[in-house]
Amino acid sequence: MMDMIYARWLLIKRQLPKILLWLILPLLFTLAVISVFNSTSEDFRVPSAVVVHENSTEADLFIEGLNSSEFMDVEVFDGENSGAALRELEQYNLDSVFILPEDFEEKIRGGQRRNLIETYYTDRSIYYEPAKELAASLVQERMGEYTTVDYVLELQNDFLTETPVNKEDIAAERKRIETDTNLVEQVFYFLGEPDNGEETPGLNPWIVWAYITFIVTIFTFDFVTRETVSSARIRFNFMKHSYTKFMLLTFVIMTTVMLIVDGITYVVIKETLEADISLLSLFMYRIIINGTAFLLASFVKSPVKLYQAAVALTIALLALQLVMPVIVSLTGLSLISSLHPVLMFLENELNIPWFILIAVLMLIRIWRDNNAGG
Amino acid sequence: MLEVNSVNKSYGKRHVLDNFSMSAEQGEIIGLVGENGAGKSTLLKILATLSKPDSGALYLNGKPYKKYFKEHRKLIGYVPQDIAVWEDLTVIENMKFFQKLSPAKKSVQELKALLNNIQLSRHDTKVSKLSGGMKRKLNLAISLINDPVFLLLDEPTAGIDLKSRIEIGEFLKTHAKNNDTLIIYTSHDMNEIKEVCDRVIVIGKDSFYRELLADYIK
Structure with missing residues (x-):
């Protein structure tokens, strides 16, 4: 040997x-x-811009919502610089631009979704569609919350006057139910077997x-x-x-x-x-x-x-x-x-x-x- | 010592050996001559146990090849026509490599002495840097590590310079005499065959080598 x-x-x-x-x-x-x-996954975020004409909570929540997505990198321009944002878009430095109106918060609260956000994109905007969907869902979520609050308050006024509930309580309860019931969580399957629920690598x-x-x-x-x-x-x-x-x-x-x-x-x-x-x-x-x-x-x-x-x-x-x-x-x-x-x-x-x-x-x-x- | 009786070998429809018989004794040097394709290398491979005859019988020291081929291999030294050495190793590393796997035990000093006997002194040179003659000498030296009593050489001097050819021939004569080794080898050079061999066997039906051999005997 x-x-x-x-x-x-x-x-x-x-x-x-x-x-x-x-x-x-x-x-x-x-x-x-x-x-x-x-590093590529971390770096690869689609550059987009939001032009804000008013400083409001709803505008901040909208920007935060876009930024929290895995694929978007949002740059914020104030209303006076909307031209600069559009120039960036024309030079293909941005994938899309979302312009929030001056009465953005008011319209959200009022449930006026029609022509709420002005959007711009180019022939090279490959991520415009998902970005638009995300923006729409964020708006929908906020409007839904206000609609729910108004509806519950209306019910309270009519039938439950002895147990007063305020807007904040309703919004908090809505959030809790959303979290507890995992309304937005997806279950992934691989070759017929459900995933163990851990984060997908x-x-x-x-x-x-x-x-x-x-x-x-x-x-x-x-x-x-x-x-x-x-x-x-x-x-x-x-x-x-x-x-x-x-x-x-x-x-x-x-x-x-x-x-x-x-x-x-x-x-x-x-x-x-x-x-x-x-x-x-x-x-x-x-x-x-x-x-x-x-x-x-x-x-x-x-x-x-x-x-x-x-x-x-x-x-x-x-x-x-x-x-x-x-x-x-x-x-x-x-x-x-x-x-x-x-x-x-x-x-x-x-x-x-x-x-x-x-x-x-x-x-x-x-x-x-x-x-x-x- | 060696007896070959009516050996036949064919490759497809081509008969290479047809009822070939011979016998040889220890210490003899036998030259095999014949045209290309006559069956010299085939016969050497059969004698070396590397190929089976279609029919016929072979005996080494009275023991049949068929039954004792593994035992016979310990007694045989085979020098293939190709240079069967490791090109990346040095001369002495090649000797050490095959010594380690050989049935015989030899010290490094003995291996070096064997190389010196065959006039190959560049022990630490990589084989790929050796001349053709040096490689042929190493090819032969490796086959001698297990002290074979029966040495088979397939054109051991092919393509080398005259000096190396003479040195190898001289070495084989001395080796056969001193060690009582039976040597059979093939060559196309009748001068070399005449110088080295005690006996010549012509293989094949071509008359050219028979006439040439007759001229040499005269």
Whole structure:
């Protein structure tokens, strides 16, 4: 055993810098992608403007409502500078402009929604429609509140004069009911299963890691292709250890090293990006992709073909993941998604079918090599 | 020591070896000649246990190949036509690598001595930086790590300079004599065959090599 380990060390030591780079690349790439994605998500807000002709509570609430949305960045202009806001719009520095009239609060209180807000947009205003919908809903909400208050007060005056209720009480009660009953909360579903209600993450770091690890692992095993097609392989027929045995030991060593790196990756991603995954699922995923990479590297005739196969397989897996919901809905067989190794990993499941397949292929290869020659 | 009885080998419809028989004793150096495609390399691969004959029987030290091929491999040294070494490693690293996996145990000093015997002194040079002649010498040296009693060489001097060719030839003669090793090797160079070999076997039906051989014997 030690002889084989020493021999492997001799053969691989010159490739160590490259292999080490491949080993840490998935973690670095994942951290970089998530960092860029998060900063882009935070930065990507549609610039809009609100022109205010009066300083009123309703105007402030309207601006606050627009700003609280995830996609809008609202700039406030006073009435005298409405021209400046429109110029910004003409120069495409703003996506849309909302002009609140001088009697905005009065009209809200009075329920006069017709032509309440003047809006401007351009042929490049891609977020105008959702912004307009948001503005309309904010106005509707405020008007609804006033209508409710007026209606309840009217009822009180007519029937409940012994228990006086004021406007603030009614508004507060309306707010409490809205919060308690989650009137605006949406329940998300994924592949037929309801979400646990937690905040939906932007981009799961483990998806990024799973794909980059898949392709990089195949790249890492390119030395298997080089050694398998090398003329020197013929000499193993005269050695005390067969080439198959030597390469299986290599597989075990590489998998052990990669599992250690995966352990470090797990801790880093969990701590820095707060994304968890099942350790058993991570272990199984590593075994499966290493087995796939090893068999593929043993099968192809040149490293270039291995790289091509790696890219093609990664794209195929990614495409399959994207169309999986459609396939499942068309066929009604949610079991199909169980055949996708990355999906199974992300769903914290043990990928038994792929594990058995890889194990069988490995055994076939060992059996075939042991019976060669003579 | 070696006995080959009526060996046949075909690739599809093409007969490469047709009832080929021979025998050889320890210490002999036998040259195999014949035109390209006559079956020299095929015969060497069969003798090296790397390929199976379609029919016929082979014996090494009285033991049949069919049953004892794994045991025979420990006694055989095979020098393939391609340079079967790791290009990224140095000369001595190549020797260490194959020594570690070989059934025989040899110290680094013994490996260096083997290289020196074959006049390959650049132990710490990367193989990719060696000349063709040096690579051929290393190719041979690696095959000798397990002290084979039966050495098979497939065109061991192909494409190298005259000096290296002579050095390899001299080394093989000395090695066969000192170690009582049976050596069979192929070459297209009749001068080399004449210089090195005790006996020549012509493979194939082409008469060119038979006539050439007859001229040399005269």
